[in-house]
Amino acid sequence: MKKPRAVDPAAAKKAILDYCLKKGSLAAGIADIAAIERIAPAGHRPKDLMPRVKSVISLGVGGQTQGAWSVPSKALGYFGSTETRAYKIAYGLAFMIEQKFGFRSIYCPPDMDPDGGPRVPLQSLKLHAELAGIGARSLAGDILLHPEFGYMYFASVFTELELEPDKPMAENPCPAPSCVAMYRSIKRTPCMKFCPVQCLDGEVGEDGKQKVMRYDMAACSEMSQQYETVPTRIVDAIRAETEAEREDALFDPDNKMLWYKVSAGSGGWFAQCFECMRACPIATKAPLADPLLRGEALRAAAEKKAAE
Ligand code: SF4
Numbered sequence: 001m002k003k004p005r006a007v008d009p010a011a012a013k014k015a016i017l018d019y020c021l022k023k024g025s026l027a028a029g030i031a032d033i034a035a036i037e038r039i040a041p042a043g044h045r046p047k048d049l050m051p052r053v054k055s056v057i058s059l060g061v062g063g064q065t066q067g068a069w070s071v072p073s074k075a076l077g078y079f080g081s082t083e084t085r086a087y088k089i090a091y092g093l094a095f096m097i098e099q100k101f102g103f104r105s106i107y108c109p110p111d112m113d114p115d116g117g118p119r120v121p122l123q124s125l126k127l128h129a130e131l132a133g134i135g136a137r138s139l140a141g142d143i144l145l146h147p148e149f150g151y152m153y154f155a156s157v158f159t160e161l162e163l164e165p166d167k168p169m170a171e172n173p174c175p176a177p178s179c180v181a182m183y184r185s186i187k188r189t190p191c192m193k194f195c196p197v198q199c200l201d202g203e204v205g206e207d208g209k210q211k212v213m214r215y216d217m218a219a220c221s222e223m224s225q226q227y228e229t230v231p232t233r234i235v236d237a238i239r240a241e242t243e244a245e246r247e248d249a250l251f252d253p254d255n256k257m258l259w260y261k262v263s264a265g266s267g268g269w270f271a272q273c274f275e276c277m278r279a280c281p282i283a284t285k286a287p288l289a290d291p292l293l294r295g296e297a298l299r300a301a302a303e304k305k306a307a308e
């Protein structure tokens with residue numbers, strides 16, 4: 001193999017993070033690879049996927065528009081997730097690093113490990129983002145939150161180019177002060193209170209910080225219509241004892257929606273129900289949480305500059 005090109009790591013890191021922001025990320029950072037190797041379980045460490053990996057780059061894109069929070073769950077379930085935008089940027093970044101710096105790179109697959117089943121990802125993009133300092137674990141099932149950008153969707157790139165790691169966020173924005181106040185009064189925070197299947201639970205300590213977080217993933221998955229839904233309907237149809245029951249299993253209006261989503265490829269087959277994030281003050285009211293707020297901030301900054 002050819003000798004790798006000499007690269008200024010600080011300049012390379014700047015070019016890489018600038019690329020992420022220019023392409024639409026709200027935040028990007030480098031995760032400490034030694035920490036990921038220590039924390040992630042065997043088989044799910046970066047070196048298990050790419051043996052010579054030296055750096056893990058994590059980037060986050062914003063959630064939906066502010067208007068999205070005004071629609072009911074049945075609509076938000078179709079378009080609430082914006083993760084494919086993050087994947088697109090990461091995919092391009094891997095190409096950019098190879099071409100510009102000459103080091104092997106990959107778009108880290110956000111997908112499930114075929115050896116581990118449908119609940120075990122190949123890699124934890126959440127761990128990468130947390131260690132890269134672009135999100136902190138919340139009481140809403142560990143969804144990462146950012147004090148400026150609210151909740152984001154994440155993607156990662158692995159590269160053999162060595163880059164200086166960033167640090168995790170020093171402060172966790174969750175629970176927000178209003179959530180602590182609600183917890184003191186009813187022993188629940190907004191995400192816990194408004195989860196339709198009550199799959200979130202936890203405790204806020206005397207110091208106003210997270211003490212315990214409990215998340216019933218199975219209940220959330222059922223609500224969010226996950227991988228098992230379609231096979232379950234098919235099994236129901238196979239096991240039906242009468243023609244009428246079989247028709248019900250396949251053509252019941254709720255079940256017909258599944259065939260619609262599969263055949264129309266709407267991207268809404270899997271989705272969270274979003275009610276925990278709809279109730280979350282960080283997700284909905286962080287200063288740069290949505291395009292409306294970001295536009296206002298940009299205009300205010302431009303006006304301030306013009307007045308100077
Ligand atoms: S996505 Fe829905 S079901 Fe899952 S934790 Fe949030 S509110 Fe509860």
Ligand code: SF4
Pocket residue numbers: 138139140173174175176179189190191192279280281282283
């Ligand atoms: S509503 Fe948001 S900020 Fe408040 S406790 Fe839940 S996740 Fe944390």
